[in-house]
Amino acid sequence: MIAINNISFDYPITDEKTRTVLKNISLEIKEGESITVMGPNGSGKTTFARCLNGLLIPSKGKVIVDGLPTSEQANLTEIRRRVGMVFQNPDNQIVSATVEREIAFGLENLGKPYDEMHRIVDEMLEKFHLQQYRKRAPHYLSGGEKQKLAMAAVLAMRPSYLILDEPTSLLDPQSRKDILQLVRQFHSASLENDNSSITTIFITQFAEEALSADRLIIFYDGRIFMDGAPEKVFSNIKPLLEIGLEPPVKILMQNLVKRTSR
Amino acid sequence: MSFSLELKNISFRYTGLGGSERLILDDVSLHVGENESVALVGPSGSGKTTLIQHFTGLLRPVSGQIFYNEKNIWDRKFSLSKLREKIGIVFQFPESQLFEETVFKDVAFGPKNLGYSPDEIEKRVHEALLAVELKPQKFGERSPFRLSEGEKRRAAIAGVLAMEPDLIVFDEPTAGLDPQGVRRMADIAKRLLDAGKSVLVVTHNMDFVAQAIDRVVVINKGKILFDGATKALFTNESLLDETGLDLPVFDTVVREMRDTLPDVLKNIENINELLRYFK
Numbered sequence: 001m002i003a004i005n006n007i008s009f010d011y012p013i014t015d016e017k018t019r020t021v022l023k024n025i026s027l028e029i030k031e032g033e034s035i036t037v038m039g040p041n042g043s044g045k046t047t048f049a050r051c052l053n054g055l056l057i058p059s060k061g062k063v064i065v066d067g068l069p070t071s072e073q074a075n076l077t078e079i080r081r082r083v084g085m086v087f088q089n090p091d092n093q094i095v096s097a098t099v100e101r102e103i104a105f106g107l108e109n110l111g112k113p114y115d116e117m118h119r120i121v122d123e124m125l126e127k128f129h130l131q132q133y134r135k136r137a138p139h140y141l142s143g144g145e146k147q148k149l150a151m152a153a154v155l156a157m158r159p160s161y162l163i164l165d166e167p168t169s170l171l172d173p174q175s176r177k178d179i180l181q182l183v184r185q186f187h188s189a190s191l192e193n194d195n196s197s198i199t200t201i202f203i204t205q206f207a208e209e210a211l212s213a214d215r216l217i218i219f220y221d222g223r224i225f226m227d228g229a230p231e232k233v234f235s236n237i238k239p240l241l242e243i244g245l246e247p248p249v250k251i252l253m254q255n256l257v258k259r260t261s262r
Numbered sequence: 263m264s265f266s267l268e269l270k271n272i273s274f275r276y277t278g279l280g281g282s283e284r285l286i287l288d289d290v291s292l293h294v295g296e297n298e299s300v301a302l303v304g305p306s307g308s309g310k311t312t313l314i315q316h317f318t319g320l321l322r323p324v325s326g327q328i329f330y331n332e333k334n335i336w337d338r339k340f341s342l343s344k345l346r347e348k349i350g351i352v353f354q355f356p357e358s359q360l361f362e363e364t365v366f367k368d369v370a371f372g373p374k375n376l377g378y379s380p381d382e383i384e385k386r387v388h389e390a391l392l393a394v395e396l397k398p399q400k401f402g403e404r405s406p407f408r409l410s411e412g413e414k415r416r417a418a419i420a421g422v423l424a425m426e427p428d429l430i431v432f433d434e435p436t437a438g439l440d441p442q443g444v445r446r447m448a449d450i451a452k453r454l455l456d457a458g459k460s461v462l463v464v465t466h467n468m469d470f471v472a473q474a475i476d477r478v479v480v481i482n483k484g485k486i487l488f489d490g491a492t493k494a495l496f497t498n499e500s501l502l503d504e505t506g507l508d509l510p511v512f513d514t515v516v517r518e519m520r521d522t523l524p525d526v527l528k529n530i531e532n533i534n535e536l537l538r539y540f541k
Contacts, residue, residue: 013408040440042410088438089355140276140284143354143434144306169437170354172305172466174506205440208511237540244442249515249533253523256539260524 007061039219053083084159090146272326288484350427356418390420448474
């Protein structure tokens with residue numbers, strides 16, 4: 001479980017002034033959950049995500065990952081092993097000279113035996129349809145392919161929690177569907193094996209992508225605006241439109257059909 | 263201000279480690295004229311970004327020719343730096359290229375390098391910031407690093423507009439933007455078109471295309487499969503299937519629900535009209 005206890009986060013604007021991006025947020029992320037996070041630009045989603053694996057330490061309050069507070073430096077290595085993060089722009093996280101070495105990089109750092117490492121690299125290349133590029137330098141891949149590689153490299157390390165910060169924003173529709181399906185697959189397949197369940201926290205701007213999650217959390221102005229089952233959250237059409245978010249077109253249409261047939 | 267960019271039978275390949283080759287563009291021809299709005303769409307890895315890098319000579323094709331206003335851009339006497347004033351490229355996540363102390367200085371960087379007078383620079387920065395909906399008085403003196411993500415992207419776009427290009431090329435301008443940000447980006451594109459500029463957008467976001475762009479070029483595996491009106495593409499189901507392209511979300515849902523929709527709702531044409539019912 002990740003426990004978020006009353007956290008706030010301030011960014012500096014000038015030397016004297018700060019801007020409070022997260023305001024007294026408390027919530028629990030339970031093992032096995034699949035969560036979608038939405039919110040307008042600037043509502044605090046990415047800052048929140050970066051607090052979950054200790055990339056940012058809250059100005060106030062605590063984030064506790066499986067009993068380990070992120071505020072203690074000594075915990076960070078273990079916390080980052082458990083909480084994997086895929087960023088919006090894959091160029092920010094790819095470090096290796098070839099595709100297969102990128103996937104092996106984290107595994108080497110974890111000290112995985114050679115044979116197992118090879119098996120996992122092959123498995124990831126296959127799952128993400130990257131086999132044909134294995135010897136290629138990552139910067140020769142397209143934006144979408146790089147995003148798949150970034151995901152493959154993080155998932156190779158089998159984190160307990162997987163945070164995806166708008167991983168589909170650069171992808172074509174087909175790759176987007178593939179990635180969503182992979183995220184779902186990693187989430188549900190791992191549930192059968194209690195020891196290695198992957199909890200997913202998926203940040204997106206596409207309302208349609210939120211429908212398949214168990215839980216939808218809406219951020220607005222640094223606070224949690226809504227938190228619940230996606231269909232239920234999206235039924236609050238007016239409040240969502242007022243903060244600049246749009247429920248899925250299908251839900252809007254169904255609502256309109258209901259209203260006009262009355 | 264005449265503008266014409268013509269690519270004739272362009273091919274391009276990357277050479278990888280150990281001499282392995284990957285053909286990225288395969289005999290591509292494309293013309294972009296004055297005051298046109300064009301979307302370049304296709305799956306990841308289809309060659310979109312590689313293609314736009316040819317527009318200003320950032321990449322040189324292995325075969326084929328490129329003409330700007332009828333002049334071959336790889337001619338020895340042709341000035342590529344002049345061309346880069348006329349064609350501005352806004353790359354993916356342009357905000358990562360912001361570097362100056364203030365928004366004003368960042369936007370002024372290009373015109374300053376070209377040696378324009380302080381008055382001219384001031385005028386260009388002012389107009390560029392207005393074009394991206396950042397009030398010059400409010401944002402000019404702020405640090406670009408302390409803007410919101412959406413504002414940073416618009417500040418970076420202003421830096422390209424300050425060069426006063428005739429064609430502005432955007433690579434994935436809506437990636438990561440919320441619905442209002444997408445709509446704002448569509449407004450920015452429309453405003454550039456109203457000012458007589460040409461706009462070419464590389465995107466996967468068909469909702470954005472439907473809002474702002476008249477002509478679509480579909481590229482797949484380095485070849486152009488379609489070049490025509492946006493509306494014509496949206497009714498070409500076999501091509502959409504073949505290339506894995508989506509309709510705008512609105513059109514997809516309406517198509518699915520067509521039979522169950524009451525008559526009064528059948529004339530809603532796009533997401534903006536739909537949202538009006540909830541105001």
